Amino acid sequence: MRIGRFSHKGQVFTGQVGEDDKVYPLVGEIYGELKTVAKGYLMEEVKVLAPCRPSKxxxxxxxxxxxxxxxxxxxxxxxxxxxxxxxxxxxxxxxxxxxxxxxxxxxxxxxxxxxxxxxxxxxxxxxxxxxxxxxxxxxxxxxxxxxxxxxxxxxxxxxxxxxxxxxxxxxxxxxxxxxxxxxxxxxxxxxxxxxxxxxxxxxxxxxxxxxxxxxxxxxxxxxxxxxxxxxxxxxxxxxxxxxxxxxxxxxx
Incomplete structure (x- = not known):
């Protein structure tokens, strides 16, 4: 699984990059249980952010x-x-x-x-x-x-x-x-x-x-x-x- 953080029209979300290279938003806690939603975004529709926000x-x-x-x-x-x-x-x-x-x-x-x-x-x-x-x-x-x-x-x-x-x-x-x-x-x-x-x-x-x-x-x-x-x-x-x-x- 490839997980990242993305921005779409000013909204930041966690998503999974599919085999089709579309980004599918994930529901749930990134460090716990996750589920994808049906609608995906084309890669050119989103901005790829740093994949996590570490405390250190x-x-x-x-x-x-x-x-x-x-x-x-x-x-x-x-x-x-x-x-x-x-x-x-x-x-x-x-x-x-x-x-x-x-x-x-x-x-x-x-x-x-x-x-x-x-x-x-x-x-x-x-x-x-x-x-x-x-x-x-x-x-x-x-x-x-x-x-x-x-x-x-x-x-x-x-x-x-x-x-x-x-x-x-x-x-x-x-x-x-x-x-x-x-x-x-x-x-x-x-x-x-x-x-x-x-x-x-x-x-x-x-x-x-x-x-x-x-x-x-x-x-x-x-x-x-x-x-x-x-x-x-x-x-x-x-x-x-x-x-x-x-x-x-x-x-x-």
Whole structure:
């Protein structure tokens, strides 16, 4: 199932994208029981929004060994986590805004996990029961500010620094998904989720023992090598096999 958030004539709704690529509004709670209504909209009739509104975005740093090597950092012995605020979220097609405080803003394509249920102190074996699905993400980073500050909060938290979408895919095996990132049509990052240092069940369990995960919360699982800068006028695309393609322009 592909679930998203959409706007039609100013009305925001949750919908399912059908095999005919029409959008069918859903009745009920997105994190509970859902039913589709009969009338669907053509894709050109709706605007695709970010697929969820998380209370928090928990990110995982250095979760691919080649990215750790790229930054001259050691491979971690346990997950390194940090956070982005919900105000950083934008949807497909929305602009990533390069702030004047930064001289270098980088792309980082990642698989994102969307939680379905309230989760606290769960085991890796229980994790799948708490996950709604998966979407594409771009962990946009002001690289110069990250290096200047010595910690990551400011560099990761500007408005528009967390593009998500286009949809939440609920029925996909994430053990070996191809991930590609294109800058202006040129392939820049290429990896597979099979190379994650800490897999998704491990991450969900680890984070749930630190903080309570709420329905709609998002976990970014880490990026591979090949990160690089974006400038005004660029187009960045995150493609994840069986999940989708997230495209955003970049502006000053």
């Amino acid at each position: 975005i928990i990110c995982v740093g250095l979760n691919y060994s080649d990215h750790a090597e790229e930054l001259n950092l050691s491979i971690p012995k346990e997950p390194i986590i940090f956070m982005k605020p919900p105000t950083a979220v934008v949807g497909p097609g929305e602009a990533i805004i390069k702030p004047p405080e930064s001289e270098r803003v980088d792309y980082e394509g990642e698989l994102a996990v969307v939680m379905r249920h309230h989760a606290k102190n769960i085991t890796p074996e229980e994790a799948a029961d708490y996950i709604l699905g998966y979407t594409c993400a771009n962990d946009v980073t002001a690289r110069d500010l990250q290096q200047k500050d010595g910690q990551w909060t400011r560099a990761k938290s500007f408005d528009t620094f967390c593009p998500l979408g286009p949809y939440i895919v609920t029925d996909v095996d994430t053990s070996n998904l191809n991930i590609e990132v294109y800058l202006n049509g040129v392939l820049k990052q290429h990896t597979s989720t099979k190379y994650l240092i800490f897999d998704i069940p491990t991450l969900v369990s680890f984070i749930s023992k630190v903080m309570t995960l709420l329905p709609g919360d998002v976990i970014l699982t880490g990026t591979s090598s090949g990160i690089g800068p974006m400038v005004d006028g660029d187009k960045i695309e995150v493609f994840i096999e069986k999940v989708g393609r997230l495209t955003n322009p970049v502006i000053e």
